[in-house]
Amino acid sequence: MKKSIVRASVLMLVGSVFLVAGGYNAQAEKDRKALVQYMEKKFSDPAKNKAMFFPYATDEDINKHLKKGVKFEEFRLGSYAIDKGGRDQYEEIKEMPPYEDNIDAGEELYKKYAFFKKCFPDPAIAGEYPKFDDKSGKVVTLTRAINQCLVANGEKPWKMTKGKIADLEAYFAAKSAEAGKKVNIQINSKAAADAYERGKKEYYSQRGYLKLSCANCHVQGSGNRVRREYLSPLLGHTTHFPVYRLKWQGLGTLERRIKGCEKNQGENPHKPSSDWTAEMLYFMSYMSNGLPVDGPDVRR
Amino acid sequence: MQRIKLLAMASVLTVALSVSVSAGNADLVKEGEKIFNTKKIGNCLACHAVNGKKINNPGNLGPKLQGLSAWPEQALYDKVYDPYATNPISAMPPFGKNGVLDDHQIKAVVAYLKTIN
Numbered sequence: 001m002k003k004s005i006v007r008a009s010v011l012m013l014v015g016s017v018f019l020v021a022g023g024y025n026a027q028a029e030k031d032r033k034a035l036v037q038y039m040e041k042k043f044s045d046p047a048k049n050k051a052m053f054f055p056y057a058t059d060e061d062i063n064k065h066l067k068k069g070v071k072f073e074e075f076r077l078g079s080y081a082i083d084k085g086g087r088d089q090y091e092e093i094k095e096m097p098p099y100e101d102n103i104d105a106g107e108e109l110y111k112k113y114a115f116f117k118k119c120f121p122d123p124a125i126a127g128e129y130p131k132f133d134d135k136s137g138k139v140v141t142l143t144r145a146i147n148q149c150l151v152a153n154g155e156k157p158w159k160m161t162k163g164k165i166a167d168l169e170a171y172f173a174a175k176s177a178e179a180g181k182k183v184n185i186q187i188n189s190k191a192a193a194d195a196y197e198r199g200k201k202e203y204y205s206q207r208g209y210l211k212l213s214c215a216n217c218h219v220q221g222s223g224n225r226v227r228r229e230y231l232s233p234l235l236g237h238t239t240h241f242p243v244y245r246l247k248w249q250g251l252g253t254l255e256r257r258i259k260g261c262e263k264n265q266g267e268n269p270h271k272p273s274s275d276w277t278a279e280m281l282y283f284m285s286y287m288s289n290g291l292p293v294d295g296p297d298v299r300r
Numbered sequence: 301m302q303r304i305k306l307l308a309m310a311s312v313l314t315v316a317l318s319v320s321v322s323a324g325n326a327d328l329v330k331e332g333e334k335i336f337n338t339k340k341i342g343n344c345l346a347c348h349a350v351n352g353k354k355i356n357n358p359g360n361l362g363p364k365l366q367g368l369s370a371w372p373e374q375a376l377y378d379k380v381y382d383p384y385a386t387n388p389i390s391a392m393p394p395f396g397k398n399g400v401l402d403d404h405q406i407k408a409v410v411a412y413l414k415t416i417n
Contacts, residue, residue, distance in 0.1 A: 056363040209400055210393035220391065221361050226346045228357040266393070266400070 025187035028196050028286050035219075035287055036072065039235045042223060043070035043082055054224060065230070066223060075236035076291045078299065082223050083230035090298070099170055099244040099296045102251050106171025109164055116168075119149035126169070126176040127183045127239075127293040130282045132192035139195050139278035142169055143253050160272040161256035166242040169253060173242065173295030181293045183239055185286040199283030202276065203234075208267030217264070229300075238285040240297035247300065254281055325411060332412030335405055342401060342409060347392070350416055362392055368416040376410045 042053045046066040054062060067082050074081040080090040110116050110123060129142035140148070146165055147157035158165045187193050203214045215234070217226065222233040241254045248256075255272035258280065262269040270276045335342040337355065349358035351366035368376060378385055381396030395401040401409065 054360075056360045058360070058364075061360060209398040211398060212391070212393060216391045217361075224361045225359040226361055227359045229359075231361075266398075 024189055024193045025286075027193065028187050031200065032287055032289060035235055038219070039075060039222070039233050040070070040072065043067065043233075045069070046223065057224060061225070072290075073292060075233060076239040076288070076294050078232035078236060078240070079230045081236065082233070086230060086300070089300075093298050097244075098298060099242075099251060102167045102170040102242075102244070102296065103174045105164075106167040106169070106174075109168050110171055113150075113153070113155070115153040116146075116149060119145070119152075120172070123172050123175040124179040124181055126173040126295060127181045128185070130278060130285055131186065132189065132195055132282070134189050134191060137191055138275060139199075139282045141255070141278050141281050142172065143255055143272070144278060160253060161259070162248075162250060162252050166251040166253050166256075169242045170251060170296040173240075173293060176293040177295065183285060183288045183291050183293060185282070185289055187286065195279050196283055196286060199279035199281070202280055203283055208262070208265035210264075210266035212265045214261065214265075217261075234284065234287055236288055236291055238281065238288050239291045239293055240295040242296050244296060244298045245300070246298070251296065328408050328411040329415055330412075331405075332408035332410065335401065335409050336412055341405070342395065344409075352417055365413070365416050368413045371413070373410055373414065376413050377406055380406050380409055380413075 042049060043066070045068055046054060046057075046062050047059075047068075050057065050062060054066075057066075065084055067084055067087070070081050077087070077090070080087045110120075126142065129145060130139045131145075132138075133140050143160045143165055146168060147160070150157055187196055206213045206216070217231050218234045218237065221231045224231055238254060241257070242251045243257065244251050245257075253272075255277055258277060259269040259272065336344040336350075339346070345355050345358045347359045347362035349355060349360065349364040351364060377396075379392075380401070382394040383390040383392040384394060393400065396403075396406050
């Protein structure tokens with residue numbers, strides 16, 4: 001009798017030590033590994049896995065267009081990791097990247113506002129955001145962090161989707177890529193884990209009058225087409241922002257990209273400054289943990 | 301007498317009905333095809349290729365549509381109105397239930413779907 005009580009309390013101790021030592025990301029880690037496994041399997045051999053993953057694709061779609069044996073690190077390339085034709089075009093554009101001036105403009109901003117050095121002493125931080133701030137109980141995206149820094153230093157916040165904020169983020173991303181940084185999102189408290197779970201729930205919820213979830217298109221749907229557009233996998237979605245989109249003829253933040261996809265769902269987009277957007281990005285970014293940061297990048 | 305009158309009336313009505321359907325049918329099909337292929341309305345081509353019709357870059361998130369001429373109209377109507385009714389995990393949006401397409405528009409789409417072999 002006594003023995004078993006002792007044993008139970010030892011077990012409880014072990015359990016709580018484990019939690020304190022950083023077990024708050026246990027569920028997220030499980031989700032992430034499952035996603036990596038799913039995507040690696042799906043794109044290991046699309047022809048072999050057709051019935052399971054691409055039920056409506058033709059043989060031509062699969063044999064001519066989809067890449068085989070996609071490696072973990074390649075998923076940072078979004079749809080270009082999986083679509084042969086898109087990849088060729090992408091590599092051509094990358095020879096004369098359209099975002100070089102933006103990186104320079106971002107560096108200028110970093111120097112012009114001296115306080116940025118205090119808020120962000122090391123500019124190679126793109127892979128560490130979003131962070132969870134235990135004091136405010138909120139997820140802080142890089143975009144939010146930049147605005148908080150501006151406001152704390154008596155400036156007005158910047159527009160969160162494009163313009164100066166995207167330029168500064170391009171500089172941070174380029175510095176991070178140069179330094180060989182990887183995506184490294186932390187979940188270190190119960191409140192942080194709760195925020196992650198809320199983001200995940202939204203990602204998998206059907207929304208808008210079209211009743212589509214993000215996962216319909218970017219998990220199950222990845223590798224299939226909407227019109228001619230190959231749908232990119234959730235894995236690797238956040239590694240390369242900000243992105244220069246040919247459609248935008250300019251640079252945009254993750255906040256801007258998500259707004260566009262909410263419209264794809266037939267939804268009135270949430271505000272880029274909302275907790276909804278921040279928590280969604282927290283979940284999405286965690287899913288890309290371990291991938292190299294390689295922004296800024298270019299997309300159709 | 302009363303009965304004959306009723307019968308006569310009924311047959312006049314039937315004739316009128318069937319005439320109006322076949323006269324309007326070509327227009328209805330055309331309207332449905334337009335809804336099918338227009339991004340801001342039905343946008344069905346985002347997900348579906350169609351057997352025997354030339355469509356500019358259709359997607360493949362949904363199956364290539366074929367053999368629909370053999371489907372009962374009601375079944376097609378129901379599919380477009382609310383695909384969850386027959387397939388609870390469908391990735392197809394419920395166009396009627398969510399008010400994206402109204403009753404008349406769905407009927408037009410169905411008329412077009414009925415031309416798909």
